[in-house]
Amino acid sequence: MTSATQPPATSTDRPWLVRVPEIFEGVAASVLRRFGAASSTRLGQDYYLVKTASADAVHHSEAAKFARWNLPMDHTWPCNPQKMEGFIEKAAQTLLRKFGERKPQGIFIGTLHPTSPDKYYKGLASNLRGRVLQLFPKLVASTVEEQNPEAETLFCLVGKEGLFCGMQSPRASNGLYAGGSKYIDQDAPDTISRAGAKIAEALHYLLLHRPPLPQGSHWLELGACPGGMTSELLARGQKVTAIDRAPLDKRLAGRPGLKFVLNDVAAFVPRPGTTFDALLCDMNGPPEESMAQVTRLSRFLKKGGLVVFTLKVPRVETVELPCDLFNEIVAFASSAGLRLFAQTHLTYNRHEFTLFFETV
Structure with missing residues (x-):
């Protein structure tokens, strides 16, 4: 693909391969322009070969969140x-x-x-x-x-x-694999929901930024129903306190390490003295409301505690609106003592991004 609005190529332009997920195809041209792309060619399923003089834009511009993976072409x-x-x-x-x-x-x-x-x-x-x-x-x-x-x-x-x-x-x-993706099998008969693939890939992605949480770490999961993410965490030897006003899948009943609280997240308050190693939120609904609950409950995290937050955005039709919402959510989290250290669009994300915070 090419655009008449793109700047002419210069002698300093370098080829890059960037992966813009198919779900963002409608804004791909805008994303590539923000990378300073002088030209671009569509390759494969959702790859673009671009020429740009701005490696910094590929890595650090606001539009970088729309590119799952990138590589300079040697x-x-x-x-x-x-x-x-x-x-x-x-x-x-x-x-x-x-x-x-x-x-x-x-x-x-x-x-x-x-x-x-x-x-x-x-x-x-x-x-x-x-x-x-x-x-x-x-x-x-x-x-x-x-x-x-x-x-x-x-x-x-x-x-x-x-x-x-x-x-x-x-x-x-932005990935350990060529292309960035880790394939997660979701055809197994015991799979509870596709959300399980999201946390499985998110935990793999985290290896780019910090060591994995040890077995036995205690997670607080907000809006856990039906339990796809819960199941993945338990399978990795984690403990989970799962909160939802709807019940979990019956296959999770009696699983070691699981405590389920049938309650609205907004009404849940941990018992005094309770602490968690990590907090997970994949709730639907307005992201401002979800982050308000995350920040309220983040005070129960240990120092350096992890937050994995799925930022649900409206249907992506422009680059600006999701970026504005992203900046608003990150600023709100920062004011509550949560530091954003990574963000990505996972293979199983739709119109959403996965954000990673830690307590400071």
């Missing part, structure tokens, strides 16, 4: 891998030549069409990574969880459009 190879003889060997040798001396901590390769039912490129990505790992010296990070969030990783994406590669830290890219 090597691009437009081609059709499926029709190219010896693609894997040619690509692997090229990656060794271009990136071997830069010593990436790890190498992770994904696809430009991550949800496509066609398994060809998933297999190609896996086989290419296998061959690359044979050529490179032993790497520090062999799995995504072993990465240092602040050290550079070689990320690559492959699809019918070609091969696109760059080196950047996972934290700067």
Whole structure:
């Protein structure tokens, strides 16, 4: 995609790959303009190859919250891998030549069409990574969880459009995987709701910014019904005090570590002396009201306690309105002693963002 309102390219423009989720496709052009994109090309499912002189805008502009993942392009190879003889060997040798001396901590390769039912490129990505790992010296990070969030990783994406590669830290890219997504299986028969996938991915995303909470940590969950997030937390050895005026799914009855309070969140007050390690809020309704309950109950968090908050926004038709609401919510939280340290749009988010705060 291109826009007549975009500035002309300059000699300082650098190619970047940015992932704007499909649900934000209607505002993608506005997002890319705020990245200073001189030009852009649609790639894959929701990737855009842009040229911009402003790396800071890609990482820190207000519009950055609409980009799930980003990567500077150090090597691009437009081609059709499926029709190219010896693609894997040619690509692997090229990656060794271009990136071997830069010593990436790890190498992770994904696809430009991550949800496509066609398994060809998933297999190609896996086989290419296998061959690359044979050529490179032993790497520090062999799995995504072993990465240092602040050290550079070689990320690559492959699809019918070609091969696109760059080196950047996972934290700067906003994800530990190539493309940023962690697939969460929601087809299991014991799945209670899709909300469980959101907290599972959120906990994985948190590895970019802080160590995981130890087993036995105590969560206060606001608006827990039907219990998808509750179930995921319990499965990870966490304790949960879940509050809702509607009952939880019957499959959660008697689960160790769970205390359920059948009550309106606004009427709930913990017993004196009770403290929590983390607070989770995925409530529907006006976000101002939800954050008011979060800040009211955040005084029961331990110092450095975690808050995971889903910011529900109206249907995203402009960049400005969600940003205004975001700034309002963050300012309100800050006034109550909550510091925002990360934000993202998760794979299972819809018109919403997941915000991460900690008590100060």
